[in-house]
Amino acid sequence: MSRQQGIIVANFGRQVLVENSNGASIPCIISGRKLRPVTGDRVMWEPLDGKNKGLVCEIMERDNELTRPDRRGRTDVLAANVSQVMVVCAPRPAPDLFLIDRYLAAAAFMGASASVVLNKSDLEEEPGLAPLREALLEYTRIGYPVIHTSAKSRDGLEPLRKQLIGHTSILVGQSGVGKSSILNALLPEADILTGELSEASGEGRHTTTASRLYHLDSGGELIDSPGVRDYAPAAFEENDLTKGFIEFAAPAGSCKFANCRHLHEPRCGVTQAVKDGVICARRYESYKRLTRLMEQLRPGY
Ligand SMILES: Nc1nc2c(ncn2[C@@H]2O[C@H](COP(=O)(O)OP(=O)(O)O)[C@@H](O)[C@H]2O)c(=O)[nH]1
Ligand SMILES: [Mg+2]
Ligand SMILES: [Zn+2]
Missing domain, CATH: 3.40.50.300 (P-loop containing nucleotide triphosphate hydrolases)
Incomplete structure (x- = not known):
């Protein structure tokens, strides 16, 4: 039988449920140890002959x-x-x-x-x-x-x-x-x-x-x-924590240094915005706390 598209709607480890294009859920096994589908994955799968069962053979590229x-x-x-x-x-x-x-x-x-x-x-x-x-x-x-x-x-x-x-x-x-x-x-x-x-x-x-x-x-x-x-959000591959604080984006545009971390740098748009009350001081404290956490986990950040 032919390969078709589906989406993983449940994940029990090496067993998954794949929903096909008609909305039916098919229990599937996974082809090979390297393939690790998770819930939400778009996959290619194929029915196994004579059984109400399938085989997941490929995971499509993930958005996130x-x-x-x-x-x-x-x-x-x-x-x-x-x-x-x-x-x-x-x-x-x-x-x-x-x-x-x-x-x-x-x-x-x-x-x-x-x-x-x-x-x-x-x-x-x-x-x-x-x-x-x-x-x-x-x-x-x-x-x-x-x-x-x-x-x-x-x-x-x-x-x-x-x-x-x-x-x-x-x-x-x-x-x-x-x-x-x-x-x-x-x-x-x-x-x-x-x-x-x-x-x-x-x-x-x-x-x-x-x-x-x-x-x-x-x-x-x-x-x-x-x-x-x-679930403790990690995202410690992240190189720019500013991205996580959406209201910092506009003020950060006026920082003197392009790589400003908004801590002790001179002419920082973000710290100025905190002083002016444009950025909430508590949110800025969260930003600093997250930065410190980052420094502990990734020295040199
Ligand atoms: N008063 C009140 N109690 C709630 C409400 N939603 C959940 N609870 C109670 O809060 C407790 C934890 O709920 P649960 O759904 O298990 O929380 P979870 O750990 O976030 O999944 C349970 O005792 C619920 O009955 C709500 O809207 N109002
Ligand atoms: Mg719960
Ligand atoms: Zn700055």
Whole structure:
């Protein structure tokens, strides 16, 4: 039988599910050890004679990769061809704005767009909610879509669906902010394990190990990757961290030195913009913190 195109919609290690052009999912094995398809990959595959099974023989060039450092310090690819990163936060667990900045930077490094989702907006009594709403205004100001949702009361799901149209998106963010709950709210049939459920089952959080791509009826694809729960955006191959802070681009245009790192250099457009209040001081602190992290991990950066 002939080779055909498909997309990886689930990845169980050496077994994958390939969706063909008719939307049917075919269990496939992978040709050779070197081939490592991940969810979101566009592939060439061929049916195996006489079986409802196929063989993945080629991975098409990826637009991008969502990676995380593995235990041996190499990078582990969690998903491919992600066009939008949805950074989820909530008043509980306590939000970490630096982590949000890192996720947004990582999205920019991989060439994906990004949005911020404030989930658990139903927790009106939570003292952390108002300050978080206030802090997120800065992201709106610099151009990121910010969507307020509650997976519990189902508020804000429509604006969220709208933001997902036309994209292959992935939800990232601290454990416990409600990523699985949001997925369940958008895709009731998917029945994704949430914190409560997994604790109740006594099997912990390791029961769902496969990453999956779901089609939303309202438009767009959403990837659920369990690996994302401890996904610390690395992107330490990056040579210009400025790219991760979108509001620095215009002020950086007036730096005296083309390779200005916006730290102690004279006539720096970015530090001037911080002084003038054009760049938010807290965002600039995140930039410096990320730069220090980079210096530790890559001496000489
Ligand atoms: N009040 C409230 N609780 C939520 C909401 N979304 C999720 N939760 C709860 O937060 C906890 C963690 O949710 P989960 O979806 O497992 O978070 P994840 O680790 O990001 O996937 C669970 O106890 C959920 O029931 C929400 O919108 N409002
Ligand atoms: Mg989860
Ligand atoms: Zn500068």
